[in-house]
Amino acid sequence: MNNRNDLKSLELTVGDVFSKNARLKARNVNVFYGNNKAIDNVTIDIGSKEVISFIGPSGCGKSTFLRCFNRMNDTIDSCVVQGEITIDDENIYDKKIDVVPLRARIGMVFQKPNPFPKSIYDNVAYGPRIHGLSENKEHLDVIVEESLKRAGLWQEVSDRLQSPGTGLSGGQQQRLCIARAIAVSPEVILMDEPCSALDPIATAKIEDLIHELGNDYSIVIVTHSMQQAARVSKRTAYFHLGKLIEVGKTKEIFTRPQHHQTEAYISGKIG
Amino acid sequence: MNNKIITPLEASNKVKKSIAKRRAKDNRLKLYGRVAISLAVCFLLILFYSIFSKGYSGFFQYYVTLDINFDRERIDPKGDLSDNSLFDGEASKIVNESLFSIIQPQGRKAKKQAKKIVSSGKDVRIAKMVKNDPSLFGTTTKVKFALDDDIDSFLRGYIKRETPESERRISNKIIEYIDKLNEEGRISYEFSDYILSGSASGNPEMAGIKGAFIGSMLTLSVCLLIAFPLGVATAIYLEEVAKKNKITEFIEVNINNLAAVPSVVFGIMGLAIFISIFGMPRSIPLVGGMVLALMTLPTIIISSRAAIRAVPPSVRDAAYGIGASKLQVIFHHVIPLAMPGMLTGTIIGMAQALGETAPLLMIGMVAFIVDVPNSIVDPGTVLPVQIFMWADFAERMFIQKTSAAIIVLLGFLISMNALAVYLRKKLERRW
Ligand SMILES: Nc1ncnc2c1ncn2[C@@H]1O[C@H](COP(=O)(O)OP(=O)(O)OP(=O)(O)O)[C@@H](O)[C@H]1O
Ligand SMILES: [Mg+2]
Numbered sequence: 001m002n003n004r005n006d007l008k009s010l011e012l013t014v015g016d017v018f019s020k021n022a023r024l025k026a027r028n029v030n031v032f033y034g035n036n037k038a039i040d041n042v043t044i045d046i047g048s049k050e051v052i053s054f055i056g057p058s059g060c061g062k063s064t065f066l067r068c069f070n071r072m073n074d075t076i077d078s079c080v081v082q083g084e085i086t087i088d089d090e091n092i093y094d095k096k097i098d099v100v101p102l103r104a105r106i107g108m109v110f111q112k113p114n115p116f117p118k119s120i121y122d123n124v125a126y127g128p129r130i131h132g133l134s135e136n137k138e139h140l141d142v143i144v145e146e147s148l149k150r151a152g153l154w155q156e157v158s159d160r161l162q163s164p165g166t167g168l169s170g171g172q173q174q175r176l177c178i179a180r181a182i183a184v185s186p187e188v189i190l191m192d193e194p195c196s197a198l199d200p201i202a203t204a205k206i207e208d209l210i211h212e213l214g215n216d217y218s219i220v221i222v223t224h225s226m227q228q229a230a231r232v233s234k235r236t237a238y239f240h241l242g243k244l245i246e247v248g249k250t251k252e253i254f255t256r257p258q259h260h261q262t263e264a265y266i267s268g269k270i271g
Numbered sequence: 272m273n274n275k276i277i278t279p280l281e282a283s284n285k286v287k288k289s290i291a292k293r294r295a296k297d298n299r300l301k302l303y304g305r306v307a308i309s310l311a312v313c314f315l316l317i318l319f320y321s322i323f324s325k326g327y328s329g330f331f332q333y334y335v336t337l338d339i340n341f342d343r344e345r346i347d348p349k350g351d352l353s354d355n356s357l358f359d360g361e362a363s364k365i366v367n368e369s370l371f372s373i374i375q376p377q378g379r380k381a382k383k384q385a386k387k388i389v390s391s392g393k394d395v396r397i398a399k400m401v402k403n404d405p406s407l408f409g410t411t412t413k414v415k416f417a418l419d420d421d422i423d424s425f426l427r428g429y430i431k432r433e434t435p436e437s438e439r440r441i442s443n444k445i446i447e448y449i450d451k452l453n454e455e456g457r458i459s460y461e462f463s464d465y466i467l468s469g470s471a472s473g474n475p476e477m478a479g480i481k482g483a484f485i486g487s488m489l490t491l492s493v494c495l496l497i498a499f500p501l502g503v504a505t506a507i508y509l510e511e512v513a514k515k516n517k518i519t520e521f522i523e524v525n526i527n528n529l530a531a532v533p534s535v536v537f538g539i540m541g542l543a544i545f546i547s548i549f550g551m552p553r554s555i556p557l558v559g560g561m562v563l564a565l566m567t568l569p570t571i572i573i574s575s576r577a578a579i580r581a582v583p584p585s586v587r588d589a590a591y592g593i594g595a596s597k598l599q600v601i602f603h604h605v606i607p608l609a610m611p612g613m614l615t616g617t618i619i620g621m622a623q624a625l626g627e628t629a630p631l632l633m634i635g636m637v638a639f640i641v642d643v644p645n646s647i648v649d650p651g652t653v654l655p656v657q658i659f660m661w662a663d664f665a666e667r668m669f670i671q672k673t674s675a676a677i678i679v680l681l682g683f684l685i686s687m688n689a690l691a692v693y694l695r696k697k698l699e700r701r702w
Contacts, residue, residue, distance in 0.1 A: 100596050101594065102594075114588060117608065180593060
């Protein structure tokens with residue numbers, strides 16, 4: 001599979017798309033919305049315990065590609081995904097694969113905070129409940145508390161767990177969504193512009209969290225902020241018009257981009 | 272390009288100029304709105320005023336108080352208070368005797384006329400009284416009896432003294448008797464104990480809406496139990512499960528068409544399917560409820576689908592994102608959020624069904640049924656049909672009864688709508 005000569009996309013992508021201890025592998029992935037090709041022949045590895053950023057101009061397909069990893073694109077009728085994506089060498093687009101456990105393994109945080117219209121507690125407890133992760137009430141309490149702590153929200157909400165999750169501020173809501181995602185102990189977390197609606201302080205909190213989570217999880221983060229990409233990720237992938245243009249160490253992408261399009265974007269000429 | 276864009280100064284001048292026009296437009300629109308609303312409120316008030324002012328008298332009727340000697344031998348010859356024994360007794364005779372002792376009719380003909388002053392339900396009333404309270408036996412007690420409907424109409428002034436006797440429904444003699452009873456202070460105008468607890472009856476003074484009311488409740492319950500689960504399930508299937516293709520599109524168009532089908536057509540269908548093919552009995556609330564369920568289904572489906580569509584996609588994404596299955600997304604998130612809308616639609620549908628007459632006429636719920644239905648398979652009728660029937664009867668007193676029944680129906684409707692508003696407020700999550 002790693003035979004580099006098989007992969008046409010290498011002609012397009014600059015840099016090293018492969019990773020030594022790859023957890024997720026995408027091979028020649030194409031995504032269509034009806035007749036519209038949104039992702040064009042993308043190949044990339046995502047290592048275990050790696051934080052990787054997806055950057056690129058608006059509409060280039062970052063969200064679309066991100067949503068391929070937990071098959072969220074299945075919920076869009078017109079969306080067709082071709083190619084192969086594996087997690088631990090298991091094809092997630094295999095007919096035998098059930099999306100429910102898959103999505104429990106690969107959590108997602110959306111661009112817009114979307115807590116359930118339920119209490120803070122129920123928001124976090126929802127995942128463990130439906131997947132049957134807790135043995136009893138006390139255990140569930142522990143999971144909720146631990147998840148909220150890791151998401152850096154515990155101090156702010158510990159005394160009002162029963163109040164509605166939608167009553168929190170935008171930044172708190174986003175951290176609640178992160179707590180909800182990590183409550184089911186996923187192996188990978190996909191984050192689609194998690195800080196786009198947040199102020200610098202909330203953003204910093206979430207970035208700290210990503211740093212910390214990066215020790216245990218694989219994290220893919222889509223961001224429009226190059227500073228953020230530089231702060232949180234070791235690796236960065238640059239997308240343009242549905243194509244993966246360049247992948248590499250974040251530092252190198254930002255200081256010495258190989259591809260002229262990457263350079264144009266970094267220096268503010270595109271996007 | 273640049274020379275086409277107007278300068279900020281020009282722009283602000285233009286905006287200023289247009290603003291007066293826009294304000295005027297806004298104000299005109301506001302005015303139209305206010306006029307429309309006040310007109311609607313006016314009409315509503317007039318409607319309510321005319322219904323209530325004319326109809327409330329339907330809840331009252333005239334009674335005569337007579338001294339009844341509760342002689343056990345004569346009322347309950349077998350002495351066991353059984354229906355049989357009470358039927359064999361002479362309760363009517365005792366009432367008549369008491370009446371005659373006051374008005375003193377002379378001769379067979381006069382007595383025969385005088386008997387009719389008191390409603391023919393007098394023996395039933397006495398039987399009921401002694402059954403409830405056997406200690407009445409042996410006493411002489413004052414008892415109130417409904418007056419015959421013609422007398423009632425006379426006392427209300429609908430039948431006039433000045434009318435020549437030959438054109439009047441009651442004779443001069445009777446008027447004389449009534450005057451006598453009046454002089455003795457035995458005639459009273461009171462809240463009718465027949466209108467709410469009586470059933471259909473050929474005697475207008477004894478007719479009540481209990482049977483029809485219970486029939487309406489039973490019919491609506493059947494309708495709700497069938498239409499709500501079916502409608503909500505259909506809506507969920509069409510919105511959440513079914514693939515959007517030609518077939519679902521076709522179904523959708525047809526559901527929308529069904530909502531516009533005249534209700535009488537559903538009645539004919541019910542007649543053809545439930546009664547002719549399945550051989551179910553006529554006039555029963557079960558069939559009535561099924562027919563009304565067919566009629567309300569499109570309303571419930573359409574409003575439920577709208578409610579489901581209004582559930583924010585972000586909530587769905589969140590649930591799918593954490594690994595909820597389709598069923599879990601539907602039951603944990605979509606249904607709770609859509610429930611207020613679904614319920615509102617359902618209650619609107621039920622309110623429609625409550626007021627429906629035509630389809631029920633088709634399946635024979637118009638039959639004259641004296642007994643109050645005890646279950647959904649007992650023959651019965653419903654409020655609007657009862658109103659329809661009463662409005663058709665010749666006796667003057669049925670007009671008041673009709674108005675009273677209409678008030679009850681309106682009250683029923685208003686409380687259902689109030690329930691809808693309450694449920695909506697209660698279930699709607701404000702977070
Ligand atoms: N549900 C959809 N149906 C049809 N086309 C879609 C849909 N979602 C996205 N697209 C198209 O796919 C392309 C990629 O969209 P995508 O949302 O992945 O971009 P993005 O890189 O995430 O942009 P942004 O940075 O603005 O979020 C766009 O051209 C968009 O118009
Ligand atoms: Mg996006």
